Amino acid sequence: DPAYIDAVAESIRAHWTTHGEPERLIFSFHGIPKDYFEKGDPYFCQCQKTARLVTDRLRLPIERWALTFQSRIGSKEWLRPYTDETLKAWGAQGVRSVQVLSPGFSADCLETIEEIDEEHRGYFLGAGGEQLSYIRCLNDAPAHIAMMAGLVERHSAGWPEVTQAAADATDLSSRRERAVALGAAA
Numbered sequence: 001d002p003a004y005i006d007a008v009a010e011s012i013r014a015h016w017t018t019h020g021e022p023e024r025l026i027f028s029f030h031g032i033p034k035d036y037f038e039k040g041d042p043y044f045c046q047c048q049k050t051a052r053l054v055t056d057r058l059r060l061p062i063e064r065w066a067l068t069f070q071s072r073i074g075s076k077e078w079l080r081p082y083t084d085e086t087l088k089a090w091g092a093q094g095v096r097s098v099q100v101l102s103p104g105f106s107a108d109c110l111e112t113i114e115e116i117d118e119e120h121r122g123y124f125l126g127a128g129g130e131q132l133s134y135i136r137c138l139n140d141a142p143a144h145i146a147m148m149a150g151l152v153e154r155h156s157a158g159w160p161e162v163t164q165a166a167a168d169a170t171d172l173s174s175r176r177e178r179a180v181a182l183g184a185a186a
Contacts, residue, residue: 003147005050007138008103009057015099015135022097022133024064024090027051028116029104031069031078044079050103070102070120071111083116084123091127098124101135106144108137 012025029047037044051067068086072078083100090098100120102112117134124132138144 005053007143022099026100027067028083031072033076087124088127091124091129096130099133
């Protein structure tokens with residue numbers, strides 16, 4: 001959604017106003033098992049497109065950003081590259097400053113605050129990096145709320161209003177009869 005892309009790009013610009021631009025920017029999306037992608041799940045491609053559209057808005061060259069995946073569990077291989085491994089590698093390679101955002105999350109939560117802003121910061125700094133700054137999710141930003149309202153309005157346009165008062169009494173009666181016939185308590 002163009003309004004979502006604009007809202008994410010604007011949140012990055014606002015962060016840069018306060019914290020400056022980093023050497024590198026990471027778009028860290030929640031991971032999924034790799035076999036989901038291999039079976040046709042479009043998530044990987046949607047993440048790639050989102051990051052590309054945002055970086056196009058920012059006019060950020062490809063060498064200044066990466067897309068990674070966080071929060072893997074279990075023994076299956078998950079989508080790569082992994083956020084933690086990328087941060088460790090960048091720290092070891094001499095990258096001094098990184099900013100990380102999790103655009104797949106609409107609001108900050110344990111996986112963004114504790115995993116990215118705390119745990120992954122430690123990985124980067126421990127590997128030799130100097131500064132990791134977490135860019136907060138859109139949360140209750142006006143552009144985010146307006147975008148969500150627009151999505152709801154677009155996707156609910158034309159849906160008939162259904163209320164209990166307007167429901168067909170005959171249909172309700174026949175549903176009740178079927179339920180009782182199947183063993184529901186009368």
